[in-house]
Amino acid sequence: MAGEISFFLARRIPWAILTIFLASLLAFSIIFFAPGNPAEVILTQIYGNEPERDAVILFIEQNALDVPFIKQYTTWTTGLFYGSLGTSLRTGDPVLEEFIVRFPATVILALSAITFALVIGLSIGVLSAVRPHSPIDAFGNLIASLGSSIPSFWLGLLLILVFSIHLNLLPSFGYGGIEHLILPTIALGFLNVSKILRITRESMIDALSEDYVFEAYAKGLREKAVVIRHAFRNASVPIVTQTGLELGALLGGTVIIEQIFGWPGIGSFLLSSVMSRDYPVIAGFVLLIALIYVIVNILVDIIYIYIDPRIQPGGKTHA
């Protein structure tokens, strides 16, 4: 097992590094090709009014903004190795620091949403597969089609309208205790409930039609044991893959929900940086999110090897 994993990593990590390298090129292009003169943008941010022409020229020379793309890119990437991603034009704080301060909030929200999705999606999915065309299957179907068609921002607002404004049960805004987490979790996780439910139902139906399930029944095992120990174990591989992909996407995709619920994560900060054209933050955050995404995907593939020993790790270069 350990050998398989190092073999797998040896194949995957070069690709991951190449991807990150290309991502960094893309991220830096955002700074470099951004419309407007960056020196003017920065000086306007610092002094609050239109800068003098001499000040702009001086700033360009001091910060070496007139050198070619390759040189600037090299300087920026060298900075990465020292843990520097530049400073925010808006707050004046290092980009990396801004990211680290806000990342835990996003992780909490993403993990909470994926847990919610797993609990609901797995249980309804398994029950639907065990009793196809039953009322619970019909209910699961309804949840699945609603989940993939309700816009998360609309669901979020609806939840606020019902539970915060009318029933006054839960807070609609802010960050803190468990009660702040409930509404954003439901709004964010509903789409994932639908995805996990679908894939669970599909792979459970496949697994339940296999010969070993009939055999297990023939041995006299009770239904619960057959479903959980035999069918579910074999059906879990696609579910884990799906969950991993969802988690990766959630870590970068909580922007809308963070915005609605005033959740202080990386998404809402990225959005306000886009609005005020804070290019170093946009570039740095894009790069860091790509990095996290790549790492999560590699971890998912490693878990994949553990739960399904039939998979040849060398056979797949990328997921």
Place this chain on the structure above:
Amino acid sequence: MHKHAFSRFEQFFPYDIKSLGLSTGVVASCIILILLLCMSVFPGVFATHDPNTVDLDNRLVQPGVEHYFGTDHHGRDIYSRVVYGARTSMATALSVVAIGVIVGTLLGLIAGYYGGIIDQVIMRIVDLFLAFPATILAIALVGLFGPSLFNIVLALSIMWWVSYARIIRGVVLQVKEKDFIKGAYLMGGKNRYIIRKHIIPHVLSPIFALATLDVGSAILHITGLSFLGLGAQPPTAEWGSMIQGSIAFMETAPQTMIFPGLCIIITVISFNYLGDWIKERSDPVRMEKITV
């Protein structure tokens, strides 16, 4: 058998009407989508008011006979704005999917058919795009170009082709090994002839099913980005930005938020139903494998 034993129509539609398995849901989806299409082509016929006329005497009116869905905080008729919003959503979502399908299919065909270095290069680019969460890339690109509906379409199109390229490449790799392709090659068929006559007909049905399923997801992305203020700018009638404008009045006038949202849901569900149906009808076994 004569070369033209099947008509063009039968070639692409080799089903008996009764065997189509049309459920109520599918028929309803089709009717809704046709209605939406009519609305987006001739919004003037359906709308009862001008979507952008401000009427400050009739602000936040409840739904009724004069204003079917009520009015918003500028006194604009919500029903008429929803009708005009259909045009915006349909036009943008269909453009994104169309661009994605054309670029993705072309690159997928090239990668799958020619293989080798070209395949490697195209697939590495695909990997790069897959390494980004879609929303973040769109937001970053809008950050670069500035917020507008056109830039949203541009940003989404840039990443939308990826999934098609990957799937089409997979289908081409399967089809390429079939004997009839080898036969066509041995007969002296040129590559372009083989692609046009033998490969493209095979990739058409999966493309069509995926594209239909994707329109719904494109609508969700576009309305979401417009909701964040990155897409449609006021006073354009667009479902996402209508919902954003409603936040402050949600408590007293929930109609400003409810109706545009319901429209998004109904539209997306209809596209999903139709897409699922096309997927099931067009070679179930293979579709199962390539769309998971």
